[in-house]
Amino acid sequence: MKFLIIEDEKLLAESLKTLLEEKGYQADTVYDGITGEEYAKLDIYDLVILDVLLPGRSGCQVARNLRSRHFGTPILMLTARAALEDRVEGLDAGADYYLTKPFDSRELFACINVLLRRQGPQVNELSFGNTSLDLFSGTLFCGEKNLRLSAREFDILRLLFQNPERNFPKERILAHVWGYDSNAVENHVEVYVGFLRKKLAAIGSNVRIVAVRRLGYHLEVEQPC
Amino acid sequence: MKFLIIEDEKLLAESLKTLLEEKGYQADTVYDGITGEEYAKLDIYDLVILDVLLPGRSGCQVARNLRSRHFGTPILMLTARAALEDRVEGLDAGADYYLTKPFDSRELFACINVLLRRQGPQVNELSFGNTSLDLFSGTLFCGEKNLRLSAREFDILRLLFQNPERNFPKERILAHVWGYDSNAVENHVEVYVGFLRKKLAAIGSNVRIVAVRRLGYHLEVEQPC
DNA sequence: AGATATGCTGAAATGAAGCTGAAAAATGAC
């Protein structure tokens, strides 16, 4: 679970990061709107904490830009400005919750829980075709057979299982699984897709990982002829 | 779109109902927690507006009971109690937003929009005629049939679907899809338009790609003769 | 009508994107 904190008061940003890390979350901090928007666009975060008053580009503008590009991650907007107009503007810009400084850490965590909870009920198993992926054990099930996946294999397959029909470019898989700043190359994804295809075949799954050139990978259920 | 208002101040409940109906929503009002919970369990509402201080059963208790039964409808909690403890308790109980009375109607609608915005699966598509283009999967849908597009086909058709009636000169399509500095020639566009016309026909679409000499391509819905 | 420009199409060539097997390196358990 990884958070992005966009907040120019470095002291507050760092104390937020510390708070989150104490709860076992990861967090990246950036200090201006333009950089923040770049980071958010990587689409590797589960929640964005966004200040309104920022150098470079206002939080509202950042939210609007992101939402216009169908950015789906929850945004928690944070600000000292309590005026009604600001709250309405923030929410209309695409924020999912508006919290006024100073706030209590319990309230912050209550909000975070709400936003993460709304991401859909906590499932512990994803299914597609005749196959399911156990999220706790990282095990692939198909009928009686099952197979343990390695960490990387699991991360990739979970991403695909979450949106089976959607195309995930290698670039995005790299950012999601290896991290945007890693020096992993696209061939890593190809190799792992190879591993996963073998494992799917080994348990007799009818799920296929299909490559669409330049657009990425997605899942399909094999059609019986 | 139907709302449930659980609020014991009848005056406020009715004015909320009126406000919502002015915006074209339907709303039912109930005045105590126990009845409210019964109504909510019908699971026919798109959003529940829930007061905290209620006769019969508190709003927090209602929310907790509902959430423990996997009640998924968004809950907007409404109250005069602004204390931190109350906000945290309300959110932890399962509310999705906590609004303090007195509130402005603009703020109320901003919240409602936030809560309704997140409903439904993440679908992102452009439609024209009887056909739609899924932007996540690069798939063309028409009735039951669907077809995946290649990267270039997808880029071109997305451009056309974004402004169906507008003419796009080949030169502009080249710049947009192949890039300004590419050495692609106009025949590439012609060839791809050919591919796309075949695919549109294959799924029975009534969308035509029409060429206007010198002006470019645009979309039209085929008129039945 | 004839000439010219523009758009359409099927088939073949090409090359970048993706695949694979094997080996090396890293990690972690014991």
Place this chain on the structure above:
DNA sequence: GTCATTTTTCAGCTTCATTTCAGCATATCT
């Protein structure tokens, strides 16, 4: 330390989306 497993690297191979091209069709102009 060993051994097993996972991850990374790499070079050669395959394949299919893209490109190329030649010829045909249709619109526009003189």
